[in-house]
Amino acid sequence: MNILVVDDSAMTRMVAKKTLNSLGFDNVQEGEDGVQALEIFKEQSIDVVFTDWNMPNMNGLELLIEIRKINKDVPIIMVTTEGSRSKIVEAVQNGINDYLVKPFTPDSLKEKLTKWVSVTA
Amino acid sequence: MTELMEVSETASTINPVDAVLDATAEAFEIMLSCSVTKLELQAQTWDTSFNDITAVIALTGTINGTICLSFPKQTAFEAVNRMVGILPDEIDALVCDAVGEFANVVGGSAKDKTNDPTMKLGLPNVIHGEDHHIEIPSSASPVCVEYDSDIGPFMVLFGFSGA
Structure with a gap:
């Protein structure tokens, strides 16, 4: 299982990676914005994407749109402070699979991952 | 999609001041497993003495706001x-x-707690250094809240215009 975590906050990526590692997922790739994440996605076989929304260069919604042009199926979970109805609708309309509002707990991250790993298994 | 929509359907609207206070306590609780205690809430000016490191973030929309979180380095x-x-x-x-x-x-x-669809969140800026000052070009009179917590004291200074 190869997981891509995208967030401009190094701290958030570290927390997510630590949580995923503790769940037994050792292959965690990190992207600090949408541009870097898209490059990683094109170069590697990624099974699940966790992405922030507000990032410089390319935000999470733009990343979602770009990934959906080349892969309709990979689970993409938005992990963001943007929890308003309009934002969720916008993300859903563009193909997001799930949504996790910050601040998140390790348990909530685990719950989302377990859900989508079992769906795709 | 229905399941995702339920996340926001449960949101209720509160005023921006309470929203910041609730959001601060929640962030400490969830991110740090740390409870916080409000020590003092008082009217302040933006030109105040901050702690060693301060993050500033802006909210814009029908209501404009600035939130500063300031921490002693420890x-x-x-x-x-x-x-x-x-x-x-x-x-x-x-x-x-x-x-x-x-x-x-x-x-x-x-922002989410205020349930104002016009409100947008900026990216945070961080300033540090002894006795640093921050100029905030805002017409809003800020409120300063001093906190104590399991990990030490900190301060939140925020103001909203149009609120």
């Missing part, structure tokens, strides 16, 4: 330690990133 170091198990001994990129992310989470959560 409090910031302990926050990093709680999040990733690394205890810094100086204000480095990781400490700045952590404090900025705190402001991002508090600002985003406060």
Whole structure:
């Protein structure tokens, strides 16, 4: 299982990676914005994407749109402070699979991952 | 989609001041497993004395706001330690990133609590150094809240115009 975590906050990526590692997922790739994440996605076989929304260069919604042009199926979970109805609708309309509002707990991250790993298994 | 929509359907609307106070307590509880105590809430000016490191984030829309979270360095170091198990001994990129992310989470959560669809969240800026000052070009009169917590004291200074 190869997981891509995208967030401009190094701290958030570290927390997510630590949580995923503790769940037994050792292959965690990190992207600090949408541009870097898209490059990683094109170069590697990624099974699940966790992405922030507000990032410089390319935000999470733009990343979602770009990934959906080349892969309709990979689970993409938005992990963001943007929890308003309009934002969720916008993300859903563009193909997001799930949504996790910050601040998140390790348990909530685990719950989302377990859900989508079992769906795709 | 129905399931995702339920996330926001449950949101209720509260005023921006309570939204920031609730968002701050929530962020500390969830991100750091840390309870906070409000020591003092008072009217302030933007030209105040901040702690060693401060994150500033703006909210814009029908209501415009600025939120500053300011930490003594020991409090910031302990926050990093709680999040990733690394205890810094100086204000480095990781400490700045952590404090900025705190402001991002508090600002985003406060925005959602106000339930104002026009409100947009900016990206956080982080300033550090002894006796630093921040000029905020805002017409809003800020409120300053001093906190104590399991990881040390900190301060939140915020103001909203149009509120």
